[in-house]
Amino acid sequence: MTYYFKQAAAAAFLMISSLMTSAREHIDLAGDWNFILLNAPSEIPAEGKLSLPGTLDTNRVGIPVEESDNTSQLSRRFSYTGSAIFSKTVTIPEEWRGKHIELLLERTRPASVAVDGKRISYSSLISAPQRHDLSDALSPGTHTIEITVNNGDSIPLPIRNNSHACTESTQTNWNGIIGEIRLSAMPRLHIKSAIPFPQTDSTRNGMRRLDVTLSQNPPAGYIITAMTGDDEADRIKLSPDTDTFSLWLPPTDREQMWSEWNPTSENVSISLQSPDGMMEDSISVSSAPRDFHTVGRQFIVNGHPAFLRGRHDACVFPMTAHVPMDYESWRRYFSIIKDYGLNHVRFHSWCPPEECFRAADEAGVYLQPELPIWGSFDHDNTELMDFLAKELDAIVSEYSHHPSFMMFSLGNELWGEIELMKGFLDRAKEINPYLLTTYGSNIYLGWKGHIDGEDFLVTCRVGGGDGFSTHTRASFSFADADNGGILNSTYPNSEMNFSNAISLSPVPVIGHETGQYQIFPDFREMFKYTGVLRPDNFKEFARRVTDAGNARKAQRFFHASGELATRLYRADMEMNLRTPGMGGFQLLDLQDYPGQGTALVGILDAFMDSKGLVTPEKWREACDQVTILAELPKFCFTSGESVEIPVKVANFSASDLDGMNIGWTTPFASGNLSTSSGEGVVDAGNISLTIPDVKVPVKSSLQLSSSKASNSYDIWIYPTEEPRTEDVVVTTDLDFALKALDKGGRVILCPDTATVRETSLGPLFTTDYWNYRMFRTICDNVKKEPSPGTLGLLIDDSHEAFRLFPTDFHSDWQWFATVANSHPLIIDRLPKDIDPIVEVIDNVERNYRLALMLECSVGKGKLMIISADMKKAAEHPEGRWLLNSVKTYMASKRCKPSLLLSPQQVTDLLTKPSVKRIIKEIRNESYDNKPNGI
Incomplete structure (x- = not known):
């Protein structure tokens, strides 16, 4: 055991927080408390009364925070950093004399406890309950308990600044005490810790180990008995030479074990008896048997392959700015998770409380808590290492009885010393030898790939490699991957997967923070922030949008960007599911992240309410226990083409779908397929299609349905015969276009890149990754071209x-060929009431007005500007037909542009830059700590 863990073992109380017994007595300390703020400035009240459990914020205590134009995160209404003393008078009953008396603080910041002015105990724990031994200080009678909570320098800076246990981006670094606050009395010799491990032990014929730790070595002749339900499971006579013992619980039929498919529960009772048969102490712990392990690259749950359809959780709870401690909040949370087909949650650099684990047990959701660190492991930083060692001991000891606690990570995007990290994982295994562990989520940003000693790998890439060959998600920032990754760089299809990447790892691979597709704000959300956090960031964005002249279109921007983001998430999730042997993915995110530059990347808002973009039923088509997957080589076809479409089923339902019928239909053909046997990714045969002859382009679809699942894919069909419109000029040359317009011509101008170099942005089909401000900063620092930063198209789809x-x-897949070759034109110099036919939506940090297609009259002529290389776009039928459609319109009497520009105005629009927007920096821990050469 390392120095860190010797210190942690000496300091941490390892008792299960859900222990309940009538043999123990409790005093609930919830209610009114006195407070003193030791670091309060003179302008605010430094003392008074408040209600606990709660925080200073929820009690409206602290320094009032003025509204600001800060767009990096939500704003607190009150803020306080430093020490706060919470005091209360209690009366200890006579019957508690001589007993062990413990003060439970379920979740707080580092805290010291004094009784009647004398300091008795200290704990630095922030990720698990603190238990303070007050036995010698609380004699029967009246006493004053003082709890000094410090949310300042008592928390190491890397944790205070970056961990989602503390960061101002989400949970905030609150001060207070939340959850249970109680005094408990129990015998001096009592059960200190009891962990019935859920995992079955293959070396003991499927039995389960129950580790019990007593408060001290027992006298000779004491007995511990364990019962499951009403049945005695094991009984042992205790040795006086130790305070730690193991019992064994009987095996359970595999089909009756806990899982996402069967979220059962079991009550384990443990009693301590003296030699004369009297019960000295007893506790009851909720648990359940399950068998969770890995075979090669696959997770196995109770003998069945499991795919982790997960989300990343950043502790976003904007009403309270702290994690909820009650069961009902977590029951709602996991109900939503399950509605959207998910079965897994990773807690980014924090650990949830007891009621979260209990609700996950009952919902059948697999959890991955983490140490509260996003940074670096370094032997020289002994303060941080000591702090984390205590956190690890407490987390693993406290929650290992829950079947939902299946995986554990040392933190997020870590750097540092692998051998030091290995010591931490060894310690976790020492406490819970059955826990699956990994060094960190996306350790070294994936550049090192799999590292010996980890049971699974959460990563965005499996080492370095050519192009996108090692990637395990379809989207990246421009700082991390050329052109933002696979989905923005590859002609749309539903064939590609991550097989090459996962082949490079010998353990299961989970895609790290999959997605991150930004959506324009829905400013109506601002009215929901009636709690401790205020949406100053939303207000500032709304002001900028208004100044740019786009307030009247904000809702349309929101819906248009949201529709595209939803399609991108579906495509990304399907790539994961159709990869044979893939371990899973962790979305970023189902829910918005209103910090770190404001990343509105969720299809749910910060309150986990639907944005109205997609129903859970539609989402589950691409994310469920059974998912039908059609592998289309493309989505845009020409009449007469023949295409073979393999159909697969991602079957993670714990059942064999052998012979399941899948009906498929299009408007022009239909048929049936039957699945092969097995679990995982199974074949269902091929669909052979001949694309029908059409006279005009049409949007169509391929529908697939079975008794277990359904899915659909939009396709577009274009005729082989194209219309002729010889009286319309198509050119890339501005001067040539102006000469033709002067003669009254009808012109489509697709300006070349050189012409609009100073007045346009680069192409981006996907919505911007995470948020523009964050990765613009990173790209500038690493000397890479940043993302264009746009959020898809808003199209006047009724236009002729x-x-x-x-x-x-x-935007949809038929726009890819054009958008991928576009250079959106900045039209800020035009009047604000001018709307392009096709508008490119800019991010809310910058708010350019951008056009892909803009029409106007110039003298006697009529002009359509398409700011794209349509020659390249026309290499695909959809690009040709966009140009055909525009030419047909331009040649018709329906072409009546309302905007009138002079030749000079057109020239200025294309060649004279508008004022550039200044984007403030925002830092990111993963890149600030990035070693040279990685």
Whole structure:
């Protein structure tokens, strides 16, 4: 055992927080407390009364925070950093005399406890309950308990600044005490810790180990008995030479074990009896048997392959700015998780409380808590290492009885000393030898790939490699991958997967923070912030949008960007599911992250309410226990093409779907397929299609359905015969276009890159990754070209220019060929009431007004600007037909642009830059700590 863990073992109380027994007595300390703020400035009240459990924020105590234009995160209404003393008078009953008396603080910051002015105990724990031994200080009678909570320098800076246990981006670094606050009395010799490990032991014929620790070595002749339900499971006579003992619980039929498919529960009772048969102490712990392990690259749950369809949780609870401690909040949370087909949650650099684990047990959701660190492991930083060692001991000891606690990570995107990290994992295994562990989520940003000693790998890539060959998610920042990764760089299809990447790891691979597709704000959300956090960031974004002239279009921007983001998430999730042997993914995110530059990447808002973009039923088509997957080589076809479409089923339902019928239909053909046997990714045969002859382009679909699942894919079909419109000029040359317009011509101008170099942005099909401000800062620092930062298209889909080009009001796969070759034109110099036919939505940090297609009259002529290389786009039928549709419109009498520009105005629009927007920096721990050469 290392120095860190010797210190942790000496300091941490390892008792299960859910222990309940009538043999023990409790005094609930919830209610009114006195407070003193030791570091309060003179302008605010330094003392008074408040209610606990709660925080200073929830009690509206602290320094009032003025509204600001800060867009990095939500704003606290009150803030306080430093020491606060919470005091209360209690009366200890006579019958507690001579007993062990313990003060439980379920969740707080580092705290010291004094009784009647004398300091008795200290604990630094922030990720698990603190238990303070007050036995010698609380004699029967009246006493004053003082709890000094310090949310300042008592927490190491890397944790205070970055961990989601403390960061101002989400949970905030609150001061207070939340959850249970109580005094408990029990015998001096009592059960200090009892962990019935859920995992079955293959070396003991499926039995389960129960570790019991007493408060001291027992006298000779004492007995511990364990019962499951009403049945005695094991009984042992205790040795006086130790205070730690192991019992064994009987095996359970595998099909009756706990899982996502069967979230059962079991009550384990442990009693301590004296030699004369009298019960000295007893406790009851909720648990359940399960068998969770890995075979090669696959997770196995109770003999069945499991795929972790997960989300990342950053502790976003904007009403309280702290984690909920009650069961009902977590029951709602996991109900939503399950509604969207998920079965797994990773807690980014924090650990949830007891009621979360209990609700996950009952919902059948697999959890991955983490140490509260996003930074670096370094032997020289002994303060941080000591702190984390105590956290590890407490987390693993406290929650290992829960079947939902299946995996453990040392933190998020770590750097540092592998051997030191290995010592931490060894310690976790020493406490719970059955826990699956990993060094960290996306350790070294994936560049090192699998590292010996980890049971599974959570990563965005499996080492370095050519192109996207090692990637395990489809989207990246421009700082991390060329052109933002696979989905923004590859002609749309539903064939590609991550097989090459996962082949490089001998253990299961889980895609790290999959997605991160940004959505334009829904400013109506601002009115929901009635709690301790205030949406100053939303207000500032709304002001900028208004100043840019886009307030009237904000809701359309929100819906259009959201529709695209939803499609991107579906594509990303399906890539994971159709990868044979993939371990799973962890979305970032189902829910918005309103910090770190404000990353509105969720299909749910910060309150976990639907944004109205997609129903849970539609989402589950691409994310469920059984998911039907059609592997289309593309989504845009030409009449007469023949195509073979393999159909697979990602079957993680704990049952064999052998012979399941899948019906498939299109408007022009239909048929049936049958699945092969097995679990995991199974074949269902091929669909052979001949694309029908159409006279005009049409949007169609492929529908697949079975008794277990359904899915659908939009496709677009274009005729082989194209219309002729010889009286419309198509050019890339501005001067040539102006000469033709002067003669009254009808012109489509697709300006070349050189012409609009100073007045346009680069192409981006996907919505911007995470948020523009964060990764613009990173790209500038690492000397890489940043993302264009846009959020898809807002299209006037009723415009006559699209009569021969089926489109909705938002980007979809048929726009990829054009958008990938575009250079959106900045039109800020035009009047604010001018709307392009196709508008590119900019991010809310910058708020350019951007056009992909803009029409106007110039003298006697009529001009359509398409700010894209349409020659390259026309290499695909959808690009040709967009141009055909526009040409047909331009040649018709329907072409009546309302905007009138002079030749000079057109020239200025294309060649004279507008004022550039200044984007403030925002830092990121993973890149600030990045070693040279990685």
